[in-house]
Amino acid sequence: MVAPLHIQKEITTGLKINEIYNEDCLIGMHKIKDNSISLILCDLPYGTTQNKWDCILPLNDYIKIEIKIKNKMKEMCLNKEDYKIYCFDNNINSNQFKINWDKNxxxxxxxxxNRIIKDNGAIVLFGAQPFTSKLINSNIKNFKYDWTWSKTKGTGHLNAKRQPLRDKEDILVFYKQQCKYNPQFSKGKAYDGAARAGKKHQTSSYGEHGQFREKNDGKRYPRQILKFDIVGRGSLHPTQKPVDLLEYLIKTYTDENEVVLDNCMGVGSTAIGCINTNRSFLGFELSKDYFDISQQRISDAMGK
Incomplete structure (x- = not known):
């Protein structure tokens, strides 16, 4: 699977399409050209486990500082508002705040x-509370709607006596303007109902509309709840997403031969979904262990 040369030139500087790179995505994404990615599909770290890799990435522009906590120096990433509060609490004047922020x-x-996504591209991110709220609030302007992935099995059995088992995750959709949307129809029973008679209709929610006939060939538009099996036994990553769910989202928001970015690729499931649906992919994965697994899975999927 090789992306056409013109696509490779349009997307990156120094990177190849249909490759995953073992590097920090916040560094690697600098090499992606403006307005060049059709879909960003990513399962970001939620920050809800003790795994070393499960640290929330800086969502907005940030500055790194060292703060003393319990007699130990700890590096933290603060966004502009939080850094402004930090400066106020530590008697750093507004001029020095501006100098520090502009420089560092x-x-x-x-x-x-926002720089690399196409104008009609979607940014589709997995989440679970409380990370979901943090993610939405980090870009409330471009948040449009969500899906719910309904799982076949619940998790969180150690807390079963204190709270319900977790059997869903959120899928958040962001875009700057109406994104490409290819509804994945399900099959139902066809019907041909009677035409609505009378004058033009008026509803409080949608305003005035004309007469229409209730006719359907059996196609059903998707609803927000998506039911897919979890990966379960044999999973290669603690938060591994099912390939068929990723394929569903890839087909919903892109056409064939378009490029999908997953900047936290994990074990390469998004890449497998792209291969299976004839899309191109680009990814980053910081963990060398997971990167190596992704390389083997992609090689197997491509029949190498």
Missing amino acids: SKLGLWSHY
Whole structure:
């Protein structure tokens, strides 16, 4: 699977399409050209486990500082508002705040995402509370709607006596303007109902509309709840997403031969979904162990 040369030239500087790179995505995304990615599909770290890799990435532009906590120095990433509060609490004046920010601040995820996504592209991100709320609030302007992945099995059995088992995850959709949307129809029973008679209709929610006939060939538009099996036994990553769910989202928001970015690729499931649906992919994965697994899975999927 090789992306056409013109696509490779349009997308990156120094990177190849249909490759995953073992590097920090906040560094690697600098090499992706503006307005070049059709879909960003990513399962970001939620920050809800003790795994070393499960640290929330800086969502907005940030500055790194060292703070003393319990007699130990800890490096933290603060967004502009939080850094402003930090400066106020530590008697750093507004002029020095501005100098420090202008000199030392770095781009967060949204600065990269908004630069590289096409005008009609979607940014589709997995989440679970409380990370879901944090993610939405980090870019409330471009948040449009969500899906719910309904799982076949619940998790969180150690807390079963204190709270319900977790059997869903959120899928959040962001875009700057109406994105490409290819509804994945399900099959139902066809019907041909009677035409609605009378004058033009008026509803409080949608306004005035004309007469229409209730006729359907059996196609059913998708609803927000998506039911897919979890990966279960044999999973290669603690938060591994099912390939068929990723394929569903890839087909919903892209056409064939378009490019999908997953900047936290894990074990390469998004890449497998792209291969299976004839899309191109580009990804980053910081963990060398998971990167190596993704390379083997992609090689197997391509029949190498």
